[in-house]
Amino acid sequence: MRYLITFSYDGSKYNGYQKQVNVRTIQEEVEKVLTIINDNNSVSISASGRTDRGVHALNQKAHFDLKINITSDKLKMAMNSMLPNDIYVKKVEEVEDDFHARYNVKNKEYIYKINMGEYNPIEKDYIYQYNKKLDIEKIEKAIKFFEGTHDFKSFTAADDIRDNYERTIIKTDVRLENDVLTMTFVGTGFLRYMVRNIVGVLIEVGEGKRKIENIKEIFEAHDRKEAGKTAPAEGLYLKDVYYR
Amino acid sequence: MRYLITFSYDGSKYNGYQKQVNVRTIQEEVEKVLTIINDNNSVSISASGRTDRGVHALNQKAHFDLKINITSDKLKMAMNSMLPNDIYVKKVEEVEDDFHARYNVKNKEYIYKINMGEYNPIEKDYIYQYNKKLDIEKIEKAIKFFEGTHDFKSFTAADDIRDNYERTIIKTDVRLENDVLTMTFVGTGFLRYMVRNIVGVLIEVGEGKRKIENIKEIFEAHDRKEAGKTAPAEGLYLKDVYYR
Numbered sequence: 001m002r003y004l005i006t007f008s009y010d011g012s013k014y015n016g017y018q019k020q021v022n023v024r025t026i027q028e029e030v031e032k033v034l035t036i037i038n039d040n041n042s043v044s045i046s047a048s049g050r051t052d053r054g055v056h057a058l059n060q061k062a063h064f065d066l067k068i069n070i071t072s073d074k075l076k077m078a079m080n081s082m083l084p085n086d087i088y089v090k091k092v093e094e095v096e097d098d099f100h101a102r103y104n105v106k107n108k109e110y111i112y113k114i115n116m117g118e119y120n121p122i123e124k125d126y127i128y129q130y131n132k133k134l135d136i137e138k139i140e141k142a143i144k145f146f147e148g149t150h151d152f153k154s155f156t157a158a159d160d161i162r163d164n165y166e167r168t169i170i171k172t173d174v175r176l177e178n179d180v181l182t183m184t185f186v187g188t189g190f191l192r193y194m195v196r197n198i199v200g201v202l203i204e205v206g207e208g209k210r211k212i213e214n215i216k217e218i219f220e221a222h223d224r225k226e227a228g229k230t231a232p233a234e235g236l237y238l239k240d241v242y243y244r
Numbered sequence: 245m246r247y248l249i250t251f252s253y254d255g256s257k258y259n260g261y262q263k264q265v266n267v268r269t270i271q272e273e274v275e276k277v278l279t280i281i282n283d284n285n286s287v288s289i290s291a292s293g294r295t296d297r298g299v300h301a302l303n304q305k306a307h308f309d310l311k312i313n314i315t316s317d318k319l320k321m322a323m324n325s326m327l328p329n330d331i332y333v334k335k336v337e338e339v340e341d342d343f344h345a346r347y348n349v350k351n352k353e354y355i356y357k358i359n360m361g362e363y364n365p366i367e368k369d370y371i372y373q374y375n376k377k378l379d380i381e382k383i384e385k386a387i388k389f390f391e392g393t394h395d396f397k398s399f400t401a402a403d404d405i406r407d408n409y410e411r412t413i414i415k416t417d418v419r420l421e422n423d424v425l426t427m428t429f430v431g432t433g434f435l436r437y438m439v440r441n442i443v444g445v446l447i448e449v450g451e452g453k454r455k456i457e458n459i460k461e462i463f464e465a466h467d468r469k470e471a472g473k474t475a476p477a478e479g480l481y482l483k484d485v486y487y488r
Contacts, residue, residue: 010366056366086365121330122254122300126366 002099003075004063005030005045006091009056012125012234013086016053017060026051026087030062033082037075038066046101048108048241052193054233056126059090061241063101101241107170109186109240110195112231114203117179127180128235134206136176142205143172143183145215146198151222155198156191158224165191165222184239197224199231247319248307248339249289253300254330256369256478260297261304270295270331274306277326281319282310290345292352292485296437298477300370303334305485307345345485351414353430353484354439356475358447361423371424372479378450380420386449387416387427389459390442395466399442400435402468409435409466428483441468443475 007030015023019031027045034043047062070078072092079089113127116134123129146169153165173184183202185195201218204210210228218226251274259267263275271289278287291306314322316336323333357371360378367373390413397409417428427446429439445462448454454472462470 008365010368058366080363085368088363088365090362118334119324119332121252121332122302122370124254124329 002063002065002095002097004061004093004095004099004101005089006059006061007087007089008058010086011051011054011056017047017050029084029087033079034064036082037078039068041067048101048105051238052233055236057238059240060238061101063095063099104243105241106244107186107188107242108190109184111237111239112183112195112199113235114181115179116181125234128232134203135208136174138212139202139206140174142202142212142215143174147172150219152191152194153222154218154224154227155194157193160192167191193230196231196236197227200228203231204228246307246309246339246341246343248305248337248343248345249333250303250305250335251331251333252302255295255298255300257330261291261294273328273331277323278308280326281322282312285311292345292349295482296477299480301482303484304482305345307339307343348487349485350488351430351432351486352434355481355483356427356439356443357479358425359423360425369478372476378447379452380418382456383446383450384418386446386456386459387418391416394463396435396438397466398462398468398471399438401437404436411435437474440475440480441471444472447475448472
């Protein structure tokens with residue numbers, strides 16, 4: 001039986017989502033628990049995509065197959081009783097055998113949070129502590145330049161070599177609440193570091209260090225060096241994954 | 245010269261405010277840094293009061309004396325450059341030699357946060373994950389019974405032996421935002437565990453397990469056993485300290 005889970009996690013104590021040797025990862029914690037539930041037959045999970053070290057998820061999705069028979073409700077309870085308390089399964093669904101949590105993605109939604117107010121130690125792992133004012137009107141204008149279909153090569157990890165860097169951002173949003181700026185990006189797919197590199201440029205625009213018109217040139221350069229710094233991981237959340 | 249600092253901290257990685265042998269405490273971290281700044285002459289700080297293990301502070305206050313001459317601005321910068329990133333000095337003021345951060349307190353303000361919505365791993369150290377609905381109308385009525393001057397012996401730690409358990413709560417408030425209930429308590433002073441024990445009773449009232457009228461009986465019993473469970477530390481914040 002194939003299951004799809006919706007789960008949230010605090011990424012601050014993990015070395016990212018994807019399993020690696022000798023470091024703590026979200027994937028490994030979930031697979032460890034599922035293997036026990038599956039009568040010690042090993043289970044591999046396929047997520048909608050990885051999240052990098054320190055990045056959080058509000059609604060990550062992953063599918064996997066189990067040999068045992070277990071209802072969705074019982075599986076949810078069993079997983080949550082064994083998972084560390086910074087990973088939580090919100091929903092378990094039974095899905096068709098050919099459902100794939102990554103290949104079937106229609107859209108993904110990310111949010112990025114920046115504290116423009118005073119440094120707050122309580123939120124240091126959850127909101128980027130920028131702690132200075134940014135020109136929000138400029139950022140609101142600039143973020144629109146990222147909507148639509150573009151070649152995002154300048155906004156991905158420099159060592160990310162692939163044939164196609166074209167992605168479509170279908171919606172963006174900027175919201176301010178109590179000095180915390182939240183930027184939203186909904187798109188068909190995201191390259192590695194893409195959101196954090198876009199946010200890096202938007203911060204430079206908000207600082208007045210980069211002109212809005214310059215964004216077009218960054219796209220055209222097809223070169224990571226043209227964009228700004230990668231914004232820190234702790235402000236980034238995978239908020240939702242939508243399927244076809 | 246005597247200084248008064250206003251500082252915030254994430255209590256989740258500390259064994260409480262007050263210095264103890266062999267464990268990490270807020271007081272020790274602050275004193276360690278001040279001793280270095282004070283040309284390695286040891287510095288003792290006096291806070292408005294302790295906070296227990298896992299409890300946070302948004303505006304804790306403490307005073308201390310330094311042998312060296314340093315401006316408030318420079319002292320703030322020096323402290324923040326050396327303190328761990330989960331403790332932050334928000335303000336440094338020069339005060340009179342007879343100012344005392346504990347004896348001069350007029351009022352203190354605490355808030356307690358409860359998540360009545362779904363478990364959220366990202367806020368597990370910062371909001372009590374109760375994850376069930378509470379009857380807020382009942383809680384709003386019940387919290388008023390704690391206002392005024394009372395003998396709070398039933399609401400303090402069982403081993404807290406002292407002559408006088410009388411304290412005055414001058415203001416309470418209950419607020420709901422996105423499934424998070426925030427209770428506010430402003431009072432002239434608080435006994436150990438007092439806020440968390442009051443919240444424990446309020447939760448029982450909100451669950452329908454305890455009648456509002458029963459609160460009077462708890463006060464009259466002068467016995468910790470009459471009150472409910474102590475609410476967990478992670479929901480509690482020392483929000484403000486006001487001086488005469």
